[in-house]
Amino acid sequence: KKFTINDFEIGKPLGKGKFGNVYLAREKKSQYIVALKVLYKKELIRGKVEHQLRREIEIQSHLRHPNVLRLYGYFYDERRVYLILEFAGQGELYKILCKKGKFDEETAANYIASIGSALSYCHSKHVIHRDIKPENLLLDINGNVKIADFGWSVHAPSNRRKTLCGTLDYLPPEMIEAKDHDEKVDIWSLGVLIYEFLVGSPPFEATGNHETYRRITNVLYQFPDHVSPLARDLISKLLIKNPKDRLPLHDLLKHPWITSHVCSEKLDKLASFLV
Numbered sequence: 001k002k003f004t005i006n007d008f009e010i011g012k013p014l015g016k017g018k019f020g021n022v023y024l025a026r027e028k029k030s031q032y033i034v035a036l037k038v039l040y041k042k043e044l045i046r047g048k049v050e051h052q053l054r055r056e057i058e059i060q061s062h063l064r065h066p067n068v069l070r071l072y073g074y075f076y077d078e079r080r081v082y083l084i085l086e087f088a089g090q091g092e093l094y095k096i097l098c099k100k101g102k103f104d105e106e107t108a109a110n111y112i113a114s115i116g117s118a119l120s121y122c123h124s125k126h127v128i129h130r131d132i133k134p135e136n137l138l139l140d141i142n143g144n145v146k147i148a149d150f151g152w153s154v155h156a157p158s159n160r161r162k163t164l165c166g167t168l169d170y171l172p173p174e175m176i177e178a179k180d181h182d183e184k185v186d187i188w189s190l191g192v193l194i195y196e197f198l199v200g201s202p203p204f205e206a207t208g209n210h211e212t213y214r215r216i217t218n219v220l221y222q223f224p225d226h227v228s229p230l231a232r233d234l235i236s237k238l239l240i241k242n243p244k245d246r247l248p249l250h251d252l253l254k255h256p257w258i259t260s261h262v263c264s265e266k267l268d269k270l271a272s273f274l275v
């Protein structure tokens with residue numbers, strides 16, 4: 001089915017992205033609510049990101065997991081490319097975290113179990129996301145977290161030089177040192193994410209990039225007193241310099257910090273997606 005813009009009723013703009021805007025939209029025939037991401041070809045060419053967009057579409061359209069935002073399809077006209085995306089009603093988890101300051105350990109553990117299951121599913125298809133951070137997570141109306149923005153995802157292994165735009169806080173040492181990297185980069189980012197959920201700021205945050213680099217490559221971070229021993233134990237098993245020593249994702253769902261906060265039927269469901 002080839003969609004065109006006339007198949008949709010366009011609602012309010014949800015927000016501005018880097019290469020275009022996201023609108024609430026409804027497909028006329030099915031009355032289905034979606035998020036329509038409109039990208040301007042001129043901007044894509046200027047940003048030299050057309051290949052990245054093609055990869056994002058290819059990868060995200062084939063992924064099926066409750067915590068991975070669905071890409072239902074795409075279409076284009078002479079000036080724009082349109083991505084038909086699943087609509088997550090509560091928006092960016094980043095804004096919710098900013099408003100709340102930090103999450104309690106039970107809320108954080110439930111998000112991390114879902115994200116860990118989704119990443120394990122992606123890795124089973126040799127897809128690494130490479131850009132796991134609160135800005136790329138959405139929350140649906142029922143409070144389920146969704147990994148979005150596969151713009152930086154690639155098929156593992158990869159040594160692609162990531163033009164270091166945006167925050168470095170989530171980059172693992174091997175990407176900072178432009179070494180070969182594999183799925184284990186997402187495991188590191190998950191450790192950074194748990195820390196940021198519980199503390200409200202990322203572990204290696206510093207004023208300048210140089211200091212952030214130094215802290216990441218030397219794995220220098222501390223916990224505030226309120227972080228529980230179980231949470232510290234899990235984070236310390238993810239933020240490890242040598243990628244091979246990082247906790248494998250299938251062990252994540254069995255870690256006591258997760259099992260003590262996430263109900264067993266939810267854990268069983270999340271584990272069922274891991275082949």
Ligand SMILES: COc1cccc(-c2nc(Nc3cc(C)[nH]n3)cc3ccccc23)c1
Pocket residue numbers: 014015016017022035037085086087088089090091092138148
């Ligand atoms: C920069 O802030 C941005 C940018 C783009 C979208 C939102 C936003 N998105 C969604 N849901 C979405 C977005 C996608 C691709 N699927 N579901 C919901 C919201 C609700 C309130 C405010 C903002 C929202 C924010």
